[in-house]
Amino acid sequence: MxxxxxxxxxxxxxxxxxxxxxxxxxxxxxxxxxxxxxxxxxxxxxxxxxxxxxxxxxxxxxxxxxxxxxxxxxxxxxEPPDPELPGTSVRDDLVTLVEQLRRRGLMSRSSVLLHNVIAQMKHSPKIWEAYHAIVVEPRRRKQHEILRRGQENGELRTDIDVDVMNDIVFGPMLVRAVMRPDADLPEGLAERMVDAVLEGLRPVSSPTP
Amino acid sequence: MxxxxxxxxxxxxxxxxxxxxxxxxxxxxxxxxxxxxxxxxxxxxxxxxxxxxxxxxxxxxxxxxxxxxxxxxxxxxxEPPDPELPGTSVRDDLVTLVEQLRRRGLMSRSSVLLHNVIAQMKHSPKIWEAYHAIVVEPRRRKQHEILRRGQENGELRTDIDVDVMNDIVFGPMLVRAVMRPDADLPEGLAERMVDAVLEGLRPVSSPTP
The missing domain is CATH 1.10.357.10 (Tetracycline Repressor, domain 2)
Structure with a gap:
């Protein structure tokens, strides 16, 4: 720490x-x-x-x-620098952060240097640990803050654990950007993913059980 | 192939x-x-x-x-064998498949053998490719089939691409099981994740913009 x-x-x-x-x-x-x-x-x-x-x-x-x-x-x-958060709504902040994930995914696909360095970094436990402490953990803390703000201001449900919510919001883009190097990362995807996750995958008119 | x-x-x-x-x-x-x-x-x-x-x-x-x-x-x-799908609803089938992901995650944490073999496999492009063709791709095809069935029978929205939907449904558990080796994988998590994704993260009473 x-x-x-x-x-x-x-x-x-x-x-x-x-x-x-x-x-x-x-x-x-x-x-x-x-x-x-x-x-x-x-x-x-x-x-x-x-x-x-x-x-x-x-x-x-x-x-x-x-x-x-x-x-x-x-x-x-x-890597692309961390973006400014619009702060207009929790939804907009989440879209901005998921969009950053998409851009990092695109970048590590196009930048041979970044791709290789990240791959090599994963093989060095000490560097990987430092990367987690310096980069990944602070990012996750920021994501948690935003989600908690959403639970407080009524934008998000309060009956789901913030840690689980984090995986639900960021997991889809993370999997696509990192674990599926052949998957498309088209423009607008961050917005579509966040809105789908916020609104749910059931049709609006369908009765929920 | x-x-x-x-x-x-x-x-x-x-x-x-x-x-x-x-x-x-x-x-x-x-x-x-x-x-x-x-x-x-x-x-x-x-x-x-x-x-x-x-x-x-x-x-x-x-x-x-x-x-x-x-x-x-x-x-x-x-690895744990692929489960029987209940077939009672698309929701139940998705819970079963996400639960399988959770169990594989638990297993690769507790089985040093499985953990090491998977880690070594990732370093051998030929074996990794074979694993993808033989195991991962058929799994993904099965997931796609279920999601398509949900779009056809009205359980799922039709305005989201099946491939994107797949990452939304399976990404959260995948990230947690594979990329976050320290994260909890408690019983009941698969069900909670699938239901949250189906119902959405907005509070039920909140007006959607």
Whole structure:
């Protein structure tokens, strides 16, 4: 959790003062360059990254606790940034977040780099764990907040556990984007999925048992 | 697809005459024994399997086209069998299939063997492909059939694509069982998920926009 706490921002590392942002960017871009050259994650050492970026190892260690945290920032730099939530309704916020899932799915299909890095990351338990703590868990917390807001303001049923509701809202796009690499991800799908899940799959006129 | 065609049964290989079922079972059990001893999939050769089961290589090749097909049958032997569908309603059939997903999830958490074999299978594109053709695709076809029946008999809306509907119905449990290994899979969850998806997440009394 300390990893996640130190990474609560969306668009740049918090560690280090603002003037060092350029340094961080050049380190991250150095790593991306090495990965694009086909160097596997497992062969990327802090030494090599420092050499490529033209900085000392200490400069890297001042910013990241280790290779794992740095890689997570590399993946985040390659992924589309987290969107602004419209806040007009819980439904609109959910559509925005499901749409982000769709875009990440499209991106990992079209970006060989992102695709490979994510695949390699899954084979490294330490990096995968860091990615979960830094990226996945905060995302899930945000999703939970929105769903709870919906239960409070009357937009959502209160008789379904928020954790289960989360899987119901995000599971369909997640499965399609991640587990079914050949499935279509057409524009408008996020909206259709969220509305179907909110309204239910029974016909409107049908009597519910 | 020829793989799938030759494996359309649920509870035993079609190839070979009935009296050879004992031979098939002993070959499959031999493989399970080797895997339980910690031999990785990649090191299991047909030679070794034949030696363990006390049969000739030809006996194996008469029944399976290769290592890949044999492994898929090994996984199926370790998984809970496909359930009988009650057929009382599309809703009941969907609950039964989602419940099967939940049970497979529980099983791959409790069975180290199944868990490891599935993990190793994902690293072998050929075996993964065979598993998809023989197991996953027929399952998905069956799911589609049920959803289409629901659209025809008025239980389900007709304005949502069956493929999208499939992800909406099965995605939540799939994500929970496969992608969230720490998430609860309590009894009754399949029923709650299917009903929530059918009725929708909006409160019953709320006006729909």
């Amino acid at each position: 300390s990893l996640a706490d130190s990474h609560s921002r969306q668009d740049g590392p918090v560690r280090g003062r603002p003037r060092s942002e350029a340094v961080e960017r050049s380190i991250i871009e150095g790593v991306i360059g090495l990965l694009e050259d086909g160097v596997p994650l497992s062969e990327l050492s802090i030494e090599r990254i420092a050499r490529t970026a033209g900085v000392g190892k200490a400069t890297i260690y001042r910013r990241w606790n280790g290779k794992e945290e740095l890689f997570v920032d590399v993946v985040r730099a390659a | 020829s793989l799938a065609d030759s494996h359309s049964r649920q509870d035993g290989p079609v190839r070979g005459r009935p009296r050879s079922e004992a031979v098939e079972r002993s070959i499959i059990e031999g493989v399970i024994g080797l895997l339980e001893d910690g031999v990785p999939l990649s090191e299991l050769s047909i030679e070794r399997i034949a030696r363990t089961a006390g049969v000739g290589k030809a006996t194996i090749y008469r029944r399976w086209n290769g290592k890949e097909e044999l492994f898929v049958d090994v996984v199926r032997a370790a």
